[in-house]
Amino acid sequence: MAEMVVEGAVTLNVEGAFYNPRMRLNRDLGVAMVRALGISDYLDALAASGARGLRVAKEAGAAAVALNDVSPRAVALIRENARLNGLVGCEVLSSNANVLLHQRRFEAVDLDPFGSPAPFLAAAARSALDYLFITATDTAPLCGAHLKSGIRKYMAVPVKAEHHREMGARILLGAAARELARVDKGVRPLLTHATDHYVRVYLGIAKGAKSADRALESMGYLEQCRSCGLWRTVSGVGCPSSGKCSFCGGRAEVAGPLWLGPIQDPGVIGRALAAMEGSAARSDRGVRLLQACADEIDLPMYYDHHRLCRRFKATPGTASDLVEELRSLGWSASRTHFSGVGVKTDAPIEVLREVLTAPPPRSGARGGSSSHGP
Ligand SMILES: C[S@@+](CC[C@H](N)C(=O)[O-])C[C@H]1O[C@@H](n2cnc3c(N)ncnc32)[C@H](O)[C@@H]1O
Ligand SMILES: [Zn+2]
Incomplete structure (x- = not known):
């Protein structure tokens, strides 16, 4: 029996294999990134119905696309779907992904597992020559909600905090950077987003021990005040953690090791935006998400505007007002795709308190006369 869906430029029979329509945006962006990066040799290592890899073959024009799944039913469907879409040139494989990834090398490897990508990271780090794309749907372990599971999977301690979505992305990036470093490869995040129930990262790879050493310089820890x-x-x-917050004296916890370096490459994202704008699978949400990722300032973590206002007993304006006020004082500040109420800034917390608790009209603070400018 067939259960047909149309996604992007392909028609798929998804009967009996995993197919999640909520992941369409994830696949739309994947296609745009493959086009933006000009990838010609791509492995969909955990392909299920083949939705992702077949779209890459059809819409991104990658010359050599391989699709793999350990499930015989999935493999039969991938073959059927490849035929259905005139993509008989795609290679269909039926291996345990870890065996395949140890046996062969691909320009780009895409991991889209059930839950955590952790069981596949070591083998994927070996196989991927230039690019490694990873989806993780185990956001509770990554973000600190399931602490022990996070430690087991990623050998890192996530701290549950207001910026938990970015915490999850940086724990995943850190785990990938360390796996790649073990095989003398350095990593450069090109696009990172946390959307719906998953984190997705697109990594560029540079070969050599020196590149790996340089990448590891972006690893570190985050000391987080509970109060x-x-x-x-x-x-x-x-x-070296004092265990004490330097601002309020409260208890500080340590998260990590995690990735503290840049997580977005606006040049690459700009090309992905152009690819998406010109594609049949253009989505408003995809365009907005890419634009937000390109626009956010690339510093670790963000504040939750609502929580800041509660903490400082401030009358809440909007997150955008706060961004504007910080910018007018000379600080870097932006909204973030990670949260609708998130504010990223290099301003110290003392400045945030002053700005938020300044007597109205807050616009009186504008004009750049503050002694707190950078
Ligand atoms: C989340 S689904 C993939 C979804 C697909 N990428 C998409 O976008 O529609 C995960 C797939 O991984 C397959 N799988 C699980 N463990 C595997 C392994 N060790 N080797 C290869 N495939 C595996 C499952 O059979 C399943 O089809
Ligand atoms: Zn504190």
Whole structure:
């Protein structure tokens, strides 16, 4: 029996294999990124119905696309769907992904597992020559809600905090960077987003021990205050934590190791935007998400505007007002795709408190005369 769906430029029979229509945006962006990066040799390592890999073959024009799944039913469907869409040139494989990834090398490897990608990271780090794309739907372990599971899967301690979505992305990026470093490869995140129930990262890979060493310089820890929400980053392999918040004296917890380096490449994202704008699978949400990722300032973590206002007993304006006020004082600030109420800034927390608790009209603070400018 056939259960047909149309997604992007392909028609798929998804009867008896995993197919999640809510992941369409994830696949739309994947196609746009493959086009933006000009990838010609791509492996969909956990392909299910083949939705992702077949769309890459059809819409991104990648010359050599391989699709793999360990399930015989999935493999039969991938073959059928490849035929149905005139994509008989695609290679269909039926291996345990870890065996395949140890046996062969691909320009780009895409991991889209059930839950955590952790069981596949080591083999994928070996196989991927230039690009590694990873989806993780185990957001509770990544973000700190299931602490022990996070530690087991990613050998890192996530701290549950207001910026938990970015915490999850950076724990995943850190785990990938360390796996790649083990095989003398350095990593450069090109696009990172946390959307709906998953985190998705697109990594560029640079070969060589020196590249790996350079990438590991972006690893570190995050000291997080339980009381006031202040955080500070600590780069390097050791984490000298006082255990005490320097702002309010509250208890500070340590998260990590995690990735503290840049997570977006606006140049690549701009090309993905152009690819998406010109494609049949253009989606408003996809365009908005890419634009937001390109526009956010690339510093670790963000504040939740509502929580900041509650903490400082401030009358809430909007997150955009706060961004504008910080910018007018000379600080870097932006909204973030991670949260509708998130604010990223390099301003210290003292400045945030002053800005939020300044007597109205807050616009009186504009004009750049503050002694707190950078
Ligand atoms: C979440 S689904 C993939 C969804 C697909 N990428 C998409 O976009 O529609 C995960 C797939 O991984 C397959 N799988 C699980 N463990 C595997 C393994 N060790 N090797 C290969 N395939 C595996 C499952 O059979 C399942 O079809
Ligand atoms: Zn504090």
